[in-house]
Amino acid sequence: MNRKIIVLDTTLRDGEQVPGAKLNVLQKIEFAHQLERLNVDIIEAGFPASSAGDFQAVQEIVRSVGDSVSITALARAVKSDIDAVYESIKLAQNPLIHIVLGTSNVHVEKKFNRSKEAVMQMGVDAVKYAKTLLPHVQYSTEDASRSEFEYLWKTIESVVKAGATMINVPDTVGYAVPEEFGELIRKINERLKNLDEKVILSVHCHNDLGLATANTLSAIKNGAEKIEVTINGLGERAGNTSLEEVVMGIKVRENHFKCSTDINTKEILKTSRLLTHLTGLDVQVNKAITGENAFAHSSGIHQDGLLKNKQVYEIMSPEEVGAESMELILTARSGRHAFKNAVEKMGFDMSDGEDFESLFEKFITLADTKKEVYDHDVFYLVTNHRSIEASSSQLYELVSFQVVTNDLYPTATIKLKKGSETFKDSAVGDGPIDALFSVIKTLVGLEVELKDYKINSLSRGKEAIGRVNLRIEYQGKIYAGRALDTDISKASAMAFLNGINAALLDATNDNLN
Ligand code: KIV
Ligand code: ZN
Numbered sequence: 053m054n055r056k057i058i059v060l061d062t063t064l065r066d067g068e069q070v071p072g073a074k075l076n077v078l079q080k081i082e083f084a085h086q087l088e089r090l091n092v093d094i095i096e097a098g099f100p101a102s103s104a105g106d107f108q109a110v111q112e113i114v115r116s117v118g119d120s121v122s123i124t125a126l127a128r129a130v131k132s133d134i135d136a137v138y139e140s141i142k143l144a145q146n147p148l149i150h151i152v153l154g155t156s157n158v159h160v161e162k163k164f165n166r167s168k169e170a171v172m173q174m175g176v177d178a179v180k181y182a183k184t185l186l187p188h189v190q191y192s193t194e195d196a197s198r199s200e201f202e203y204l205w206k207t208i209e210s211v212v213k214a215g216a217t218m219i220n221v222p223d224t225v226g227y228a229v230p231e232e233f234g235e236l237i238r239k240i241n242e243r244l245k246n247l248d249e250k251v252i253l254s255v256h257c258h259n260d261l262g263l264a265t266a267n268t269l270s271a272i273k274n275g276a277e278k279i280e281v282t283i284n285g286l287g288e289r290a291g292n293t294s295l296e297e298v299v300m301g302i303k304v305r306e307n308h309f310k311c312s313t314d315i316n317t318k319e320i321l322k323t324s325r326l327l328t329h330l331t332g333l334d335v336q337v338n339k340a341i342t343g344e345n346a347f348a349h350s351s352g353i354h355q356d357g358l359l360k361n362k363q364v365y366e367i368m369s370p371e372e373v374g375a376e377s378m379e380l381i382l383t384a385r386s387g388r389h390a391f392k393n394a395v396e397k398m399g400f401d402m403s404d405g406e407d408f409e410s411l412f413e414k415f416i417t418l419a420d421t422k423k424e425v426y427d428h429d430v431f432y433l434v435t436n437h438r439s440i441e442a443s444s445s446q447l448y449e450l451v452s453f454q455v456v457t458n459d460l461y462p463t464a465t466i467k468l469k470k471g472s473e474t475f476k477d478s479a480v481g482d483g484p485i486d487a488l489f490s491v492i493k494t495l496v497g498l499e500v501e502l503k504d505y506k507i508n509s510l511s512r513g514k515e516a517i518g519r520v521n522l523r524i525e526y527q528g529k530i531y532a533g534r535a536l537d538t539d540i541s542k543a544s545a546m547a548f549l550n551g552i553n554a555a556l557l558d559a560t561n562d563n564l565n
Pocket of ligand 1: 066126152192194195220222223224225256258
């Protein structure tokens, strides 16, 4: 029988550390529900000691999916962090405390400025304390791949004796290479199973040299039982190991790896697209598994071969990662039943009749403008609808706008709403989008700076939806704003406002601290 590999998704913790990828609570819950459908074993929901907002988000994720998925959250090896994790995850059915502490010389000497023994003792004390709270404790030996092996092992041995039930070996800075990392895991696994065969060995790789997937697969081949991964490989710097690459690697090459995961691979594309939509961070077109071109064959020779037999150039079918369920074409005449069916097929809950009616109205408006509504359109319609419905009275909403474009005085007029207040003004800019942003800045009275602005077409056809992704800087922090509409001026104004709203929400959370 194949070994089962446990999959921990850390998109909501390591992935969310990416500048501009910060999600609000509702977006995190939406994404956690999708991870539940993807059937990951463990969700790392955040770093609760980092802010009141993160603590609350972890609690909400536990409330939403904590009775079907195991939930963990990160703590440094200090009591207050462990308490924050415990308090935020304790209501989950299968909670796990995750403690991290460095083992490499550079971490011990430069980060902690303590002796190796003192740092190890910190780890042991942290595990002992965590065990008084919960039975399952994971210990991560940060920067393990650059650690001196005997010290690394001594740390693992000590924390296992103190009660750690999972040992996670991170390649924190993406320094490892596959053979060497595999050998490290083989050596640790051999000693670990002699010490206590029930303790689970896990790996967590970063992609600084583009080797995260290769290192993770090499670790699996050498005994790793659990992997820590993110969707689209999102994560610090060059990112983390991408879930979809490892999961499909194991599946397609089962004969080589002789193991499997419980991931529902048909949910992979949906999960990837939801994350792209929520964070505004695009997947490169040629990215394995989830890139737009991952299953596109353009050369004549390849197309000819494929027509004769798919296996000539295809090692896995697009259907296996959920590509076929994304292809739907609806029109204004499709009716409620067809639309509901399409939305539910994408995994969204449509049991609230009122919510469905208001979404259906938006669908009809879109279908009237666009004629043919594709799967992408429906997907973005729903996710956009959800985030708008969720906006609180402290946030700005676009009521109406007008842009006049010419080569003398491009002008924008905007009306905004915040709770029961409305605001209205006009401004001139270098161009229509600049004029829109200027007037919004004046109306909200915040010193924000536009750092980056991107616009692309989301679907096919001449009535395609335009998606705007932008980044703004406010008080030294970067916030992402995104929006979509068939009118790109409107999408631009809404994206700018969404960025401002993200900054306002963050400021509210900071004030709670
Ligand atoms: O990269 C790393 O070392 C981490 C740990 C917290 C596992 O993210
Ligand atoms: Zn990491």
